[in-house]
Amino acid sequence: xxxxxxxxxxxPRFLDAGEAALVVEFGATVxxxxxxxxxxxxxxxxxxxxxxxxxxVPTYRSLMIHxxxxxxxxxxxxxxxKGLSRAEAAERAPxxxxxxxxxxxxxxxxxxxxxADKVGLTPDKVVALHSGAEYRVxxxxxxPGFAYLGGLPQALGLPRRPTPRPPHSEGALMIGGGLAAVxxxxxxxxxxxxxxxxxxxxxxRRDPTFLFEAGDTLHFEAxxxxxFAELDARAGAxxxxxxxxxxxx
Amino acid sequence: MTAARLKILSGAGATLQxxxxxxxxxxxxxxxxxxxxxxxxxxxxxxGNDLDATAVEVSVGxxxxxxxxxxxxxxxxxxxxxxxxxxxxxxxxALTLKPDSLLTLKAGADGAWGYLAVGGGIDVxxxxxxxxxxxxxxxxxxxxxxxxxxxxxxVDAARATLGEPAAMTVPWLDRRPDRIRVVLxxxxxxxxxxxxxxxxxxxxxxxxxxxxMACFLKGRPxxxxxxxxxxxxxxxxxxxxxxxxxxxxxxxxxxxxxGGYPKIATVIGADIGRLAQAQAGVMMRFAAVSIExxxxxxxxxxxxxxxxxxxxxxxxxxxxxxFLLGLxxxxxxTA
Numbered sequence: 001x002x003x004x005x006x007x008x009x010x011x012p013r014f015l016d017a018g019e020a021a022l023v024v025e026f027g028a029t030v031x032x033x034x035x036x037x038x039x040x041x042x043x044x045x046x047x048x049x050x051x052x053x054x055x056x057v058p059t060y061r062s063l064m065i066h067x068x069x070x071x072x073x074x075x076x077x078x079x080x081x082k083g084l085s086r087a088e089a090a091e092r093a094p095x096x097x098x099x100x101x102x103x104x105x106x107x108x109x110x111x112x113x114x115x116a117d118k119v120g121l122t123p124d125k126v127v128a129l130h131s132g133a134e135y136r137v138x139x140x141x142x143x144p145g146f147a148y149l150g151g152l153p154q155a156l157g158l159p160r161r162p163t164p165r166p167p168h169s170e171g172a173l174m175i176g177g178g179l180a181a182v183x184x185x186x187x188x189x190x191x192x193x194x195x196x197x198x199x200x201x202x203x204x205r206r207d208p209t210f211l212f213e214a215g216d217t218l219h220f221e222a223x224x225x226x227x228f229a230e231l232d233a234r235a236g237a238x239x240x241x242x243x244x245x246x247x248x249x
Numbered sequence: 250m251t252a253a254r255l256k257i258l259s260g261a262g263a264t265l266q267x268x269x270x271x272x273x274x275x276x277x278x279x280x281x282x283x284x285x286x287x288x289x290x291x292x293x294x295x296x297g298n299d300l301d302a303t304a305v306e307v308s309v310g311x312x313x314x315x316x317x318x319x320x321x322x323x324x325x326x327x328x329x330x331x332x333x334x335x336x337x338x339x340x341x342x343a344l345t346l347k348p349d350s351l352l353t354l355k356a357g358a359d360g361a362w363g364y365l366a367v368g369g370g371i372d373v374x375x376x377x378x379x380x381x382x383x384x385x386x387x388x389x390x391x392x393x394x395x396x397x398x399x400x401x402x403x404v405d406a407a408r409a410t411l412g413e414p415a416a417m418t419v420p421w422l423d424r425r426p427d428r429i430r431v432v433l434x435x436x437x438x439x440x441x442x443x444x445x446x447x448x449x450x451x452x453x454x455x456x457x458x459x460x461x462m463a464c465f466l467k468g469r470p471x472x473x474x475x476x477x478x479x480x481x482x483x484x485x486x487x488x489x490x491x492x493x494x495x496x497x498x499x500x501x502x503x504x505x506x507x508g509g510y511p512k513i514a515t516v517i518g519a520d521i522g523r524l525a526q527a528q529a530g531v532m533m534r535f536a537a538v539s540i541e542x543x544x545x546x547x548x549x550x551x552x553x554x555x556x557x558x559x560x561x562x563x564x565x566x567x568x569x570x571x572f573l574l575g576l577x578x579x580x581x582x583t584a
Contacts (some may be wrong), residue, residue, distance in 0.1 A: 015434050015435035015436075016432050016434050016435060016515070016540060017434065017435045017483065017484075017485040017488060017512065017515050018432050018485050018486075018487055018488075018515030018516070018517060018518065018543065019432060019517055019518060019540045019543035019544050019547065020485065020486075020518055020547075021483070021485035021515075023435045023482060023483060025435075025482070028479070028480060029480060030480055042275075054271060054272075055271055055272055055274055055275070056275065057274045057275050057483045057506055057507065058275060059480075059481055059482045059483055059507050060480050060481060060482070061480050061482065062482045062483065063483075064274075064482065064483025064484075064485070066271075066274075066485070069540075069543075069544045069547065070544065070547060070548055070551060074540055074544075139481070139507065140275060140276045140277035140506075140507075141277050141481060141505060141506060141507035141508075142277055142505055142507070143277050143385075143386060143505070144273070144276060144277050144278045144279075144386050144388075145276060145277060146277045147277075148481075185386060202276070204376055204377065209276075209377065210273075210276040214275070
């Protein structure tokens, strides 16, 4: 599932996922231009939510709109979305940019050596490529606070493992299938673990509970194990340790 | 109103559920909530609770509880065999549990999920606004896990007004799982028309592999028109995804909110519980319906829960010794 810029649909397709969810599909590929339109519609619907819309879920290429069909008629929802799509140009605010600390040392980047071997680069070069790229949060999925990221350098494009590896740590930075991810919950995975961030993508006791929104951009900043420990303690106490990059005036 | 407690003696697979954790799917959070939303709401309705009050969802693993303090309870769905202090009760029933009384639910011949609601609702600290247990992420319920022996469920505003056991008149819970209505899509176009026909016309058998996440079906595998990988998109309750092996999987309460297999159809809201209650080995067929029919079925479901639920006292099947003696005399005469 690599990123493939492609022609996207001029007008979105409306697909029913039962009588209580409508899929508004803008394309069939992982493409920032398609995702921009998904996020623009999502922002417009959140700003002016028609009565009966219960929840919206942005993904790479479509927006799933959950609704109560006893409150909101399907036809009226489609018309509302068409109206917003035209005004979608009302362009969503640009995503925020974050600098996210992470540690690539062997105890944290458990699969770094394996990845370097597979892509034919030195571990240092893999780290330089991974930490030098700009990533887009396309969507969450799979588990609470599991963020799918686009922007992985092509040189690190590697299929996922045929069988999952043992559970990774909280905060694992992973790559697989041409994409990158940050995972909040330890789980077995078919992805390769390159590093670990002390930041909490998810914390029920913190406001905001989830740190990044779909559409945000991330840069990873390498720190050593000592800095990781210090940042981890602060993050554990509820502090946000990723830094927001202020937009240029 | 006083506090009461329900102590769990056993209950493999039983969890606390409310109507689900909504509003966080965009962050990858599974909604959870009841497998049979209609039976869950019915149990709460019988007690005059909010329809989404936290209740115990009982699996085929059954449940055994002891009360501390008197407490109104209602049980609905799943066709469980219920005993209260040794007395058999109907499977959809409401009653006041006296202090220190024992209530057990055992799986019956049909059905898979039952709901034990309590008057006043069970008090649990919410996670992201909901008490619904999702064990994979450790959210909700008691420490994000299934119930186990030794747990004590707290009911702060316990009521004890129902008295003797009463059977609930709930004909809408008499559902056969043989015909499950679906709306085709969102990825019906990932299959050629012949395969859509096969999906609708052939029988599918529920396998034993199911859990709160999904219902796995067995039958003739379906062929995809062009591969089984799609770029991930949203997953609704009841989405029927078809992975590479061609065998449909119906995604239920503990589903992930997004996924990357084509979804041939979606079970309509009114038939989610009907499907959830199908035990392993049950054969079913899918029937495609319009959005309009699906909405009408949903409307009828909601209307059924508007009036108070009729309760019929359970006639005690304990006979007087005089009566039994009379039977014996008659038996003696005719023998």
